[in-house]
Amino acid sequence: MEYSEIEKLISLLGSFGIGAIIGGGTIYLFIKSFIPSYLSEKAKNLASKEDIKYITEKVESVKSDYAHLLEEARSSYQLKFAAVEREKNIKKEVYMEAVEAITRSQNIIAGFCNLNLSEEQITSSMSVDAGKVAKIQVVGSKETVRTVTDYMAEIGTASLDLMLKRSELMLRKSSIHTYESLRNKSQQEIDRYIAIMKNLNLQGSTDQSLWDTVSRNIEYEQGQFDKYQAELDTLWKTQNKEHLKFTRECMGRFFDISLLLPPAVLAVRNELDLEIASEDYLDIFNENINKGRRVFEAFLHRIEQGNI
Numbered sequence: 001m002e003y004s005e006i007e008k009l010i011s012l013l014g015s016f017g018i019g020a021i022i023g024g025g026t027i028y029l030f031i032k033s034f035i036p037s038y039l040s041e042k043a044k045n046l047a048s049k050e051d052i053k054y055i056t057e058k059v060e061s062v063k064s065d066y067a068h069l070l071e072e073a074r075s076s077y078q079l080k081f082a083a084v085e086r087e088k089n090i091k092k093e094v095y096m097e098a099v100e101a102i103t104r105s106q107n108i109i110a111g112f113c114n115l116n117l118s119e120e121q122i123t124s125s126m127s128v129d130a131g132k133v134a135k136i137q138v139v140g141s142k143e144t145v146r147t148v149t150d151y152m153a154e155i156g157t158a159s160l161d162l163m164l165k166r167s168e169l170m171l172r173k174s175s176i177h178t179y180e181s182l183r184n185k186s187q188q189e190i191d192r193y194i195a196i197m198k199n200l201n202l203q204g205s206t207d208q209s210l211w212d213t214v215s216r217n218i219e220y221e222q223g224q225f226d227k228y229q230a231e232l233d234t235l236w237k238t239q240n241k242e243h244l245k246f247t248r249e250c251m252g253r254f255f256d257i258s259l260l261l262p263p264a265v266l267a268v269r270n271e272l273d274l275e276i277a278s279e280d281y282l283d284i285f286n287e288n289i290n291k292g293r294r295v296f297e298a299f300l301h302r303i304e305q306g307n308i
Contacts, residue, residue, distance in 0.1 A: 094138075109162065109250060112162045112250045113250040
């Protein structure tokens with residue numbers, strides 16, 4: 001309230017007398033002291049309500065945004081988890097096939113000593129298995145790929161080396177088969193001439209020239225038979241000795257290559273979260289390998305001693 005306005009109010013009250021002046025003063029003091037304080041407090045209360053409403057709206061907005069972010073994070077986690085599980089399942093499928101292929105490939109090393117297997121059977125089996133093992137290159141970790149590659153490289157090296165040495169045994173086996181066929185043919189001729197002699201005897205033949213011809217043919221075929229049999233005895237003696245030596249080498253390579261398997265197995269188990277203490281696995285594996293070596297050496301020793 002301005003000073004001029006106060007003067008006008010006093011003048012107006014003066015026209016009503018002293019009582020009005022006193023009353024007017026009281027009213028002025030009330031207006032001067034109470035009304036501003038009341039209006040100020042009223043404004044504060046109004047501001048507080050507006051602030052609370054604003055803060056409440058902000059809190060609800062933050063809660064809504066947080067819930068939305070939480071849902072997005074949950075969805076993203078579920079998608080990532082599903083992707084990880086899908087990748088793990090693919091790896092399991094690849095690794096299960098690869099384990100079977102690796103086992104067959106390693107068994108081929110031991111199988112080289114089986115001379116009844118043709119080279120076509122060996123190479124075709126190895127080609128199919130190599131394709132299954134190669135899939136590890138796509139899904140495997142660095143450690144898995146490295147260990148499996150080292151393992152398969154050793155199998156490949158051993159296969160080439162043993163295939164070359166095996167070829168000598170296979171050639172000798174073919175020679176044995178040829179001589180056995182010739183020997184059997186001579187035996188058949190001997191049997192045929194003996195049958196002719198029996199018929200001549202039954203017929204009471206006295207044709208000495210015919211008897212002499214049959215006898216000479218029998219002697220000739222018997223000579224051929226003896227020659228082929230002697231050659232066979234020499235071939236079999238060499239073949240048995242070299243085959244036993246080759247068998248020992250094949251199994252030696254088999255056991256040596258087996259020692260490269262644990263790192264690959266442990267790498268795969270680590271990828272698939274199939275926990276096992278490496279020390280425990282190695283103890284189990286090495287115990288079986290050593291036992292296999294002892295049993296096989298005992299078996300070969302018995303063969304060499306002629307007990308089998």
